[in-house]
Amino acid sequence: MAFFSNTQELEEIKTLLSRYARLPFSSTRMAIPGAIVEMIIAYVKKATVLNTYDFVDIVNQNQSYGWQVKSTRESTPVTWKRAKIRHAPALIKESKLRPQGLQKLGDSIIEFCNEHALQSLKRYNLNEMGYARLIIHPNNKATYFERRLCTRSEPLIFKAQDFEWHWSTPKKTTKKEQLPALHGIRKTTGQKWWAWHGLGENQLHFSGEKNWWLQPGDNHVVTFDLPTKMSIKAFIELLSQLDIPD
Numbered sequence: 001m002a003f004f005s006n007t008q009e010l011e012e013i014k015t016l017l018s019r020y021a022r023l024p025f026s027s028t029r030m031a032i033p034g035a036i037v038e039m040i041i042a043y044v045k046k047a048t049v050l051n052t053y054d055f056v057d058i059v060n061q062n063q064s065y066g067w068q069v070k071s072t073r074e075s076t077p078v079t080w081k082r083a084k085i086r087h088a089p090a091l092i093k094e095s096k097l098r099p100q101g102l103q104k105l106g107d108s109i110i111e112f113c114n115e116h117a118l119q120s121l122k123r124y125n126l127n128e129m130g131y132a133r134l135i136i137h138p139n140n141k142a143t144y145f146e147r148r149l150c151t152r153s154e155p156l157i158f159k160a161q162d163f164e165w166h167w168s169t170p171k172k173t174t175k176k177e178q179l180p181a182l183h184g185i186r187k188t189t190g191q192k193w194w195a196w197h198g199l200g201e202n203q204l205h206f207s208g209e210k211n212w213w214l215q216p217g218d219n220h221v222v223t224f225d226l227p228t229k230m231s232i233k234a235f236i237e238l239l240s241q242l243d244i245p246d
């Protein structure tokens with residue numbers, strides 16, 4: 001089975017996602033749950049859902065590949081992971097004293113991301129890993145795409161030298177003052193790619209993820225309309241017609 005889904009497999013993934021969205025109890029308000037998307041992709045790709053905190057969410061060990069799966073609404077920032085950086089207190093302190101300390105802390109975050117992926121390559125003996133992504137758009141449309149992230153021969157997803165870092169200015173709200181986040185800026189574009197909340201719960205938001213989005217027409221992307229939900233009455237009547245064993 002090939003690494004990327006072919007046209008028929010993309011169509012099957014689209015159909016299964018659409019059918020789930022049609023169920024009366026499904027919710028696309030926050031996006032189709034990642035666990036559902038993982039099960040659908042694993043079914044089509046004849047892979048296994050891991051249900052772990054590893055970088056990859058599903059693996060096909062017969063073919064030696066794995067996929068990380070993300071599913072959000074278009075406007076929701078992607079959380080890469082809770083990034084608990086080694087020696088974080090000391091690195092944070094140093095980052096506020098000198099520019100070299102700031103860069104060292106940022107480099108540690110990029111190293112954390114790459115190491116997390118490398119662990120899955122080694123643990124599951126994979127040759128390549130990809131990114132399977134479902135995006136729910138505000139106009140009741142959805143996009144699903146796949147892209148390769150890294151391989152055994154080229155395991156690094158990100159390069160530390162591509163980013164510079166600075167602490168954000170704390171935002172004051174009516175209820176409380178928010179803690180500053182460490183922002184990683186892509187040097188070539190000046191665009192924010194990362195926001196690490198290391199003074200709080202260590203959430204690492206991948207703001208630059210939209211740069212990975214594929215456009216309609218690409219061989220590895222499918223865009224489709226989300227269907228209207230069936231009523232609970234219609235759903236129960238449909239179940240009553242099925243011969244489901246006790």
